[in-house]
Amino acid sequence: MNRTTLSLIAGTAALAAVTGFAALTEPAAPATDTTKAAKAAAVLPVERTSLLCPAPSSSDLAETTYTSFTPVTKGTGSDGTAELQSATGQSADAGSAADDEKKTAAKPVLTPKTPGTPVTGETSGGEAPALVGTAEGRFAPGWTLQETTQVAAGTGRGLLGVTCTAPDTEFWFPGVSTAADRTDYVHLTNPDDSAAVADIELYGKDGAVATTVGEGLTIPAHSSEPILLSTLTDEKQDDLTVHVNVRSGRVGAAVQALDDKLGGDWLAASTDPAGSLVVPGIPKDATAVRLVAFAPDDADADLKVQLASASGLITPAGQETLHVKAGMTTAVDLGDITRGEPGSLVLTPTDRSVPVVAAVRVVRGKGEKQESAFIPAASPVGTRASAADNGAKNATLSLTAPQGTAKVKVTASAGSAGGTTASQTYTIKSGTTQDVQLPVPAGLKGTYALTVEPLTDTPVYASRTLTQAIGGVPGFTIQTLPDDRGTVAVPQAEEDLTVLQK
Template identity: 30%
Template sequence: MNTRTALVTRLAAGAVAAAVVGGGVIVAAAAPWPTLAREPMSLDVVPEAARSVAACDGPLLALGRDATAAGAITAAAPSSVVSAADSGDPTSYTLATPDRADEGAPPAAFSAEPTGGVPTDLGAASSASLDDPDLRGLAVSACTRPAMESWLVGGSAATGASDLVLLTNPGDVAATVDLRVFGADGAQDPVAGRDIVVAARSQRAIPLAALRRGEQSPVVQVTAQGAPVRASLQSALTRTLIAGGVDQVGASALPATQQVIPAVDVTVAPDSVASAGGMSVRLMATAADTLASVTVRSVADGSVVSQQDAIALAAGRPLELEVTGMPVGDYTVTATAADPLVAAAWTSTDQATPADFAWAVGAPLVDAPTLVAVAPGPGPTLTLTADQETAATLTPVSGGESQSVQLAAGQSRTIDVAAGTVYRLDPGPGGIRGSVGFSGAGQLGTYPVTGSAAAAAELTVYP
């Protein structure tokens, strides 16, 4: 074999080998490759028990009573507070109020140290009332723990309203808060609502009109950094120089596809010749445009008194829905949609006499035993409603006979309770939603039952 022949032979052999190797690579690529799947390592842990904290709204506040200082905020009526803890009395302390022009009647906060490695549950609630020419009515609220995000559904910044957003920090670390206000034109981030510093153990008061003047149906999203805060709203109304009521409105349940307002108290018959406030429901889709349904049921017998479907909600734009023609009584309002929403309902007493109103907000699901404080006030009741069948038990913390309530899915029941008393509520296996309501001559008030501070959730940690 000469050199030329040998070279040709080697080239041919190389081409064949390359083809074989290339074909093998193609076949290997097309064939299924072996895989190795490994579940991530995880560990379920319960956070170390921390101090339980609850903050209260404090006294009723008046805006602009001093003619020489239209923006001055002063205390108008002190609040009465009831509190209790699982083990002994909680520690109480007062909070600073840098936005107020006076130094009287500071808001209160309560704390309780963990017991046996478990957070100590505590319950507290407050009430205040007055009957002045510029401000009258009853305001009740639960003293609740702070949160990093809250939604305030209620109030107004229109003419005649003098509402205040209250930001309360009962902790030992300063918080920075942003307020986003939703209205007819969508979301706005007002300058007055940006980077609000709430010092440790203090309460800030921000006029709602300074955030979005003229807005009739606002919804306020409260976002905190650095430390959680308790967000609430004091709403006050004046009609042609006559005080039309006052209320302290806590945060609504976080956005969800279902919002349940356990009890809305209608006190004036639809055929009354007197001026009646009626009921309205404020809704807002928080994430996307959606269609909502609102069902109003009688707490007494479960009958449907109003059903409105296919309500078009534009994301970030609150809608006020009028519900008319209801007899005197208590009603459970349920709002549902395919996308998350928030909800609250408004009602008032007879407006032809000294009047008052109340905002009832969506209540969270309570799925663990919790303390429920009943503030001092007229005609207190506790209304419970169930998403699924359950049996709830209510027991006074100071001792006394327990009350058991059997609830079918979607059913509501009202229980008489004693003013100024703290109860332990065991929601049973199905969980419940609840609200405490008050009603008297020219007085209305309500607040939702919130979950236990002792129900520390289990966390899944991935290393």
């Protein structure tokens, strides 16, 4: 920016509002000298959001639904658009006339009509591509996309779901596997006009795992690459952590974990490494829970393991603590830890704080009718979060407040094909997890979205479980609800003409 030709202050306010790109900036601590303290930041809606959805399945039996939802946000204008298109159907630049014609001819999978009402799109078979979504104006703040797939038979059969994510440069996935009965893919999607370069690192029980082609992987512009983990190494390990580090550009990343006997689901990235973690919303009827953790730094981590149950924080007998060696993946079976009540895992340091990442694998059902899903450690709901694609009877919302009692407002949107909004306020007692009785839109037709808004400062964590019986198997999928980053803090400032003299 040329300071002699452009007002620095005016440029700051405009640029922050336009390029907030679904990011929320915390205001700095107030200065001690009030004459120098900056004015309070204005919190404005973001004006553009980008989301990436991985290719849903390679099975010919796959039936996939995409659901888009933007909550109504104060301060937005009347203009805006949003659409979801094939990641490979977009021209990287103006290019040739043929490229322009191809881009024009590409039909969006879905196009939202108005904030506050979900819209759905469908596809079937194993050829569905990865998708890129872009929302601008009034559709951008808090925009969420849900990809839900039913697979009737074969490896990974069951219900698979994932919240489409914003592109980024680093991802941690504890809980992947190269075992003989697992087929795990890391999906990398590049939405930009230039190629991205990424490294995929694997860490097992003994540390870093040697890989053959994990470094310097090129993801071409406007493309998606599913990378089979077993092609990166000959080692067969039940529990691994994948680290995706993007050297150049940015990508969307998710892991599709498919099991020969236990179905499959998407594993979303864990929240950033931290000394304390929360894994929210383990179903009350879980028959097996396996915790996988990894310490990326050069120090061991000792964690206290607690379950935030319906009645309060409890320590599982025999699993009071977890020692995680530096650079190594540690896994522990917690069995049917919830014992008929909803719960959330709370991991805290026993002594000094060492950053870790974590996720759990949850199994429901018995014998040959078992299905599995994953819950990564999550960040708090923050200001607001939404989950789309909820039916009248197939959705469960779990809320937990490990550090203190919290009040939470939950709003059910209008239905995708009809219905009116409804809301309810809940009190979540300190250290507990509650499966709340959901408000369902009156006259509901189609599916609806849930929006969670904490009314107190106490951190609240949330996850949403969808269930669907598929061939007698209790299919399910779980998505966490981190802050939707629908607003950005823009500093208030005054024009200072002295910058023109510098």
